[in-house]
Amino acid sequence: MSSLNLCKNLDEAPNPQIKSRARVAAHGEVFTAEREVKAMCDLVKDETERIDSRFLEPACGDGNFLAEILSRKLAVAQKQYAKSPADYEKYSIQALSSIYGIDILQDNAQACRERLFKIWQDAYTTICSKKLDRAQQEEAQKSARFILSRNILCGNALTLKEVDENQNDTDRPIIFSEWSFVGEKIKRRDFAFNDLVNQEYMKEEGSLFSDLGDEAEIFSPVKEFPLLHYRKIFEGESLPPASHIVAPTPPSPRGTLRFPPKTPEDTIQGGLF
Numbered sequence: 001m002s003s004l005n006l007c008k009n010l011d012e013a014p015n016p017q018i019k020s021r022a023r024v025a026a027h028g029e030v031f032t033a034e035r036e037v038k039a040m041c042d043l044v045k046d047e048t049e050r051i052d053s054r055f056l057e058p059a060c061g062d063g064n065f066l067a068e069i070l071s072r073k074l075a076v077a078q079k080q081y082a083k084s085p086a087d088y089e090k091y092s093i094q095a096l097s098s099i100y101g102i103d104i105l106q107d108n109a110q111a112c113r114e115r116l117f118k119i120w121q122d123a124y125t126t127i128c129s130k131k132l133d134r135a136q137q138e139e140a141q142k143s144a145r146f147i148l149s150r151n152i153l154c155g156n157a158l159t160l161k162e163v164d165e166n167q168n169d170t171d172r173p174i175i176f177s178e179w180s181f182v183g184e185k186i187k188r189r190d191f192a193f194n195d196l197v198n199q200e201y202m203k204e205e206g207s208l209f210s211d212l213g214d215e216a217e218i219f220s221p222v223k224e225f226p227l228l229h230y231r232k233i234f235e236g237e238s239l240p241p242a243s244h245i246v247a248p249t250p251p252s253p254r255g256t257l258r259f260p261p262k263t264p265e266d267t268i269q270g271g272l273f
Contacts, residue, residue, distance in 0.1 A: 058157035060101030
């Protein structure tokens with residue numbers, strides 16, 4: 001359906017797929033309906049039900065796809081860990097940390113964060129509110145909000161840049177955080193999105209996106225942070241980074257591997273997605 005026809009439909013009846021005529025005209029903003037969201041997620045059903053499987057929605061809107069994926073992950077966590085609130089708490093945080101989104105409109109990005117937090121909080125309260133003390137719950141909620149602030153970003157997924165309030169590109173690259181669990185602690189590493197999806201590699205066989213069985217690229221983070229308990233991850237911003245790579249890492253020769261520096265505690269290899 002054309003944008004013009006969609007705009008005309010706004011005068012006929014409310015449409016949950018559209019916020020306004022102006023937004024359709026300016027940004028082509030049309031949200032995917034719930035039926036289609038569920039059907040598309042069912043195409044990768046096993047992955048949507050794997051707690052640690054990472055998903056990125058590069059035009060997330062207010063989170064239709066991400067909300068469905070998170071709900072599925074939390075349902076699995078509840079089924080497996082409902083009798084152990086401490087375990088459920090940990091795996092619910094892990095589920096949340098696996099969800100990533102970009103939207104060019106700031107209000108959409110904020111609405112998506114709030115929507116995902118509410119889904120997480122409602123499920124968390126059901127399992128943990130009477131079993132864990134208030135201080136633990138408050139810390140878990142702070143960590144959940146902090147993770148969402150790093151995972152759901154306002155930016156241009158085509159240019160891989162952050163945008164300003166007028167949706168114009170800035171000179172700042174989109175930076176995502178990877179959250180890797182090591183026991184009860186989380187290792188945070190920040191990656192430049194343009195490194196992860198280097199467009200020259202996307203055009204070649206043997207690239208990160210090749211399905212021919214070639215070795216995948218392994219990227220270096222722009223910053224690493226000390227291991228912290230998952231309830232304390234929001235404190236990481238105030239701590240000195242474990243390492244800080246100032247210059248972007250140049251592309252590796254095709255078909256080779258590049259390994260980031262390792263700490264003894266960091267057992268996770270590989271890129272973010």
